[in-house]
Every structure is written in structure tokens, then in C-alpha cells.
Amino acid sequence: MNHLTVKYNELSAEEFIYLWKSVWDGAPSLEQTALAMQNTLFRISVFDGQEIVAMARMIGDMGLNYYIKDVVVKPEYQHKGIGKMLIDELMKFVRDHGIKGTTIFVELCAMPDKIPFYEKQGFSANEAQRLKLMCEVK
Numbered sequence: 061m062n063h064l065t066v067k068y069n070e071l072s073a074e075e076f077i078y079l080w081k082s083v084w085d086g087a088p089s090l091e092q093t094a095l096a097m098q099n100t101l102f103r104i105s106v107f108d109g110q111e112i113v114a115m116a117r118m119i120g121d122m123g124l125n126y127y128i129k130d131v132v133v134k135p136e137y138q139h140k141g142i143g144k145m146l147i148d149e150l151m152k153f154v155r156d157h158g159i160k161g162t163t164i165f166v167e168l169c170a171m172p173d174k175i176p177f178y179e180k181q182g183f184s185a186n187e188a189q190r191l192k193l194m195c196e197v198k
């Protein structure tokens with residue numbers, strides 16, 4: 061592993077899909093992903109040389125709600141502290157941009173086996189359940 065480089069707000073749709081495929085099935089389309097990147101508050105990407113190895117992004121309204129999405133570390137780079145660094149960077153973004161003197165709701169959705177990772181970063185689960193509906197756009 062070379063020295064890792066962190067980039068801000070440069071994560072492309074192609075890089076996003078590449079990393080998505082390293083950990084999940086059913087990657088979204090390039091067009092959908094490009095629009096999502098464009099409308100993301102804050103994107104962070106991590107490179108080992110020329111190769112992207114991790115990403116995370118923050119969506120939200122900047123005032124009341126921030127939502128962490130798509131925290132991915134390529135499998136061969138996991139358990140080296142990169143995931144923690146991504147969360148630290150996302151939380152720094154909130155502290156730098158949130159209205160001073162307020163308390164801000166930072167939220168995310170995690171699979172059960174990833175909850176301990178987020179608990180180590182200070183998050184806690186509550187009784188709320190995720191509801192979803194896959195909406196077909198014609």
C-alpha cells in the first residue's frame with residue numbers, strides 16, 4: 061500500500077460504481093449516479109496511488125439533517141482505519157458547516173453486521189425501522 065491520498069468533492073460516477081461493485085451487487089446506472097454526485101453535499105474519496113480504494117458521501121439540507129451514504133472501503137483495504145477516517149471527515153464537514161450553537165441530527169442506515177463499526181464512531185441505534193418503496197419512474 062502506497063501513501064493514501066484523500067480527495068474532496070471529486071468522486072465521479074464511474075469511481076462510485078467501481079467501488080460499489082467491489083462490495084455490493086446491483087450497481088445503479090451511470091446517469092442516476094452522476095445526478096446523485098452532482099447533488100451530494102460532500103464527497104470524499106481515498107486513493108492508493110492512482111487507484112480509488114474508499115469513498116463516502118453526505119447528503120442533507122445543511123440545517124437540520126445530514127445523512128451519511130455509501131461508506132465503502134474496498135475489501136483488501138478494510139480494517140486499516142480508513143472507514144473511521146471517512147466518518148471523521150464527514151463529521152468534520154457537519155461541524156464546519158452546521159449552524160453554530162445548534163444540535164444537528166446525523167443519520168444513516170446500516171446492516172446489522174455494520175452497526176458495531178458505527179457504534180465505535182459514536183452512533184447509536186434506536187427503535188426506528190427503515191421503510192422503503194422502490195418507485196418506478198416512467
Ligand SMILES: CC(C)(COP(=O)(O)OP(=O)(O)OC[C@H]1O[C@@H](n2cnc3c(N)ncnc32)[C@H](O)[C@@H]1OP(=O)(O)O)[C@@H](O)C(=O)NCCC(=O)NCCS
Nearest residue numbers: 083131132133138139140141142143144170173174176177
Ligand atoms: C464498514 C466499513 C466501511 C468499515 O471500514 P474499515 O476501513 O474496515 O473500518 P476501520 O478499519 O476504520 O475500523 C474502525 C473500527 O471499527 C471496527 N470495525 C470495522 N468493521 C467492523 C464490523 N463490521 N464489525 C465490528 N467492528 C468493526 C474496527 O475493528 C475498528 O475498531 P478499533 O477502532 O477498535 O480498532 C467496511 O467494512 C466496508 O466498506 N464494508 C462494505 C461496505 C459497507 O457495508 N459499508 C457500510 C454501509 S452502511
